[in-house]
Amino acid sequence: MFQPSYSPADRWDSAMENRAEPPKKERQLGLLQDDRHDSGLDSMKEEEYERLVKELTDIRLQPPEERGAPHQPAEPWQQQVTEDGDTFLHLAIIHEEKAWSVEVIRQATANPTFLNFQNNLNQTPLHLAVITDQAEIAEILLKAGCDPEIRDFRGNTPLHIACEQGSVRAVSILTQYCQQHHLDSVLRSPNYNGHTCLHLASIHGYLAIVEYLLSLGADVNAQEPCNGRTALHLAVDLQNSELVSLLVKHGADVNKVTYQGYSPYQLTWGRDSFSIQEQLKHLTTADLQMLPESEDEESCESESEFTEDEIMYDDCVIGGRQLAF
Structure with a gap:
């Protein structure tokens, strides 16, 4: 007893x-x-x-030793x-x-x-x-x-939670005391918001955890499934110059574009941090430095030959009868 x-x-x-x-x-x-x-x-x-x-x-x-066979029914x-x-x-x-x-x-x-x-x-x-x-x-x-691969109602494994909370000790234990195939799977897996462990650590600016995850083999260029942002895109969005430097140092692809076609450098336009823009400018190819044309500009170029007042309608119905023009 x-x-x-x-x-x-x-x-x-x-x-x-x-x-x-x-x-x-x-x-x-x-x-x-x-x-x-x-x-x-x-x-x-x-x-x-x-x-x-x-x-x-x-x-x-x-x-x-007093409980009998190991496969006996749960107490x-x-x-x-x-x-x-x-x-x-x-x-x-x-x-x-x-x-x-x-x-x-x-x-x-x-x-x-x-x-x-x-x-x-x-x-x-x-x-x-x-x-x-x-x-x-x-x-x-x-x-x-x-x-360690089981997910909660938000799709988070325990390692996702540790990275989000910035718990260095928990991250260390969760990565040291699990089998390699479990670790590889968890590092690759996004939660239900589309964030990997690396994304979560990057969003919250936990540089030590970011560097540790990268040393374990986390994909520095993993994209969010919703919009295709990488950790580098997130670092630019958050205007975290140190994180940008760290990710570039560990091989982040500066020419990786989101699903809308934006490179990390293009996301620097209109933002305050000049140092981030300078870090990325000489690494980014010329075609990914200028902002892509907006849909509004394209729609203006392909404007209909009719003005709003001149557009003809042939489907007007009054009292169940179609109007004749």
Whole structure:
């Protein structure tokens, strides 16, 4: 039987006393708080919280060697979920109960289905460990066999989230403790907004993460599927001169055009940063330095021979009868 060094009841009674206090640290929980209004201690009704405490305290976890064959059916506590689709492991991670999280992971190592279980927002425990900035728990989950390629409701893998939040430690752990084929797939994959991990790190200006992803083999010229912008186009849009330099240094194609035909240099027109324009000008071919003709200009050149007042209509109908001209 698992015997923690503290009393579970005392631990959870202490959590009960502190549930009305402000968070112990500022956390980047956009994906958890903005979209999960029903998550967290303060959002739970008193009776629901007390029931959760009792259920967690009553769990009797047995050492793996006492549980029999590794492929036996999941234990009852592994099959319990809340109305939000959260398992005990989801809840332990959300509430940052490290000791409980570690022990539950240890006991569920032979059950990958439980470790990769997705709640109603398609978040696995690994997603939540990254969102709550618990890199150590993320490492334990990966070593236990969690799948780093699973996507949440926004199409984000845990690595997408780590890059968006700028968590260098989480990015490092997620890339070190997963198999190479998983890493290659995650680096290539865009989320449902069309952004790869490199795009997200570039958008938020996390230069160290951008350089690290490129060193791992991220495609510096990957294009957003919606409009064809590369990380270099995004850097110009954001007027981030350091990011432009970094991407060019790592082989970004300055002559890559968006689906509308714009090169990164052409996007510098009308923007404030003269240094970015100078960086890209001598690298860009002459035909991609001038802005392409607009559709308005083309439409003016092909203007109809009739003026608006002279256009003849032959389909006017009044009272069910077509007018004759």
